[in-house]
Amino acid sequence: DVQLLDSGGGLVQPGGSLRLSCAVSGITFRNYAMSWVRQAPGKGLEWVSGISGSGDNTYYADSVKGRFIISRDNSRNTVYLQMNSLRAEDTAVYYCAKAYGGFGVLGRDYGVDVWGQGTTVTVSS
Amino acid sequence: DIQMTQSPSSLSASLGDRVTITCRASQSIAHYLSWYQQRPGKAPKLLIYSASTLESGVPSRFSASGSGTDFTLTISSLQPEDFATFYCQQTYSPLQTFGQGTNLEIK
Numbered sequence: 072d073v074q075l076l077d078s079g080g081g082l083v084q085p086g087g088s089l090r091l092s093c094a095v096s097g098i099t100f101r102n103y104a105m106s107w108v109r110q111a112p113g114k115g116l117e118w119v120s121g122i123s124g125s126g127d128n129t130y131y132a133d134s135v136k137g138r139f140i141i142s143r144d145n146s147r148n149t150v151y152l153q154m155n156s157l158r159a160e161d162t163a164v165y166y167c168a169k170a171y172g173g174f175g176v177l178g179r180d181y182g183v184d185v186w187g188q189g190t191t192v193t194v195s196s
Numbered sequence: 197d198i199q200m201t202q203s204p205s206s207l208s209a210s211l212g213d214r215v216t217i218t219c220r221a222s223q224s225i226a227h228y229l230s231w232y233q234q235r236p237g238k239a240p241k242l243l244i245y246s247a248s249t250l251e252s253g254v255p256s257r258f259s260a261s262g263s264g265t266d267f268t269l270t271i272s273s274l275q276p277e278d279f280a281t282f283y284c285q286q287t288y289s290p291l292q293t294f295g296q297g298t299n300l301e302i303k
Contacts (some may be wrong), residue, residue, distance in 0.1 A: 182230030
């Protein structure tokens with residue numbers, strides 16, 4: 072079975088940094104694009120960032136561009152989200168998400184078929 | 197960026213009812229539209245991909261259609277486990293956006 076294990080969430084002060092990790096098992100990891108999706112308390116889903124299977128292409132929502140960095144280590148089957156200059160509005164459950172289909176690209180794809188369990192980030196003083 | 201607008205934002209219905217949720221994209225996304233169901237405290241679950249293809253294991257009472265900018269999700273006969281929040285997502289662009297969600301409640 073495919074499994075995604077999110078970790079790294081916690082309480083951080085405004086302006087601080089945090090790095091999320093998502094360990095993936097059960098697939099040929101390099102064949103799949105990955106994304107991070109977040110959900111603020113009581114709110115809807117927000118796509119945050121995505122990365123191609125090779126790691127050569129990265130994408131960001133306007134709300135996090137310039138502050139967050141997505142990366143992956145295909146030797147460790149892990150995707151990361153480095154979050155800098157955190158704001159109160161970044162408070163959310165962050166889900167790691169696997170793209171459906173082993174095309175290795177984002178865009179013209181078929182959505183997310185496997186999700187992590189979510190890791191909670193709270194930005195507060 | 198492509199904006200996704202879902203309607204209604206909330207919906208009350210009874211067991212056995214047929215309900216339809218709509219999703220509109222701000223530009224053509226061809227058939228690159230997915231639908232998800234999310235229950236409280238859980239990760240979303242993929243129901244439909246490529247606008248109308250039912251994900252494996254999803255009950256056949258769920259169906260969907262559309263292309264270009266206008267899409268619909270229909271549940272033919274509501275069951276107790278269907279009451280949840282539903283989201284559409286465009287995957288045409290690498291910057292993938294969700295609709296704001298439709299909260300389906302029991303009447």
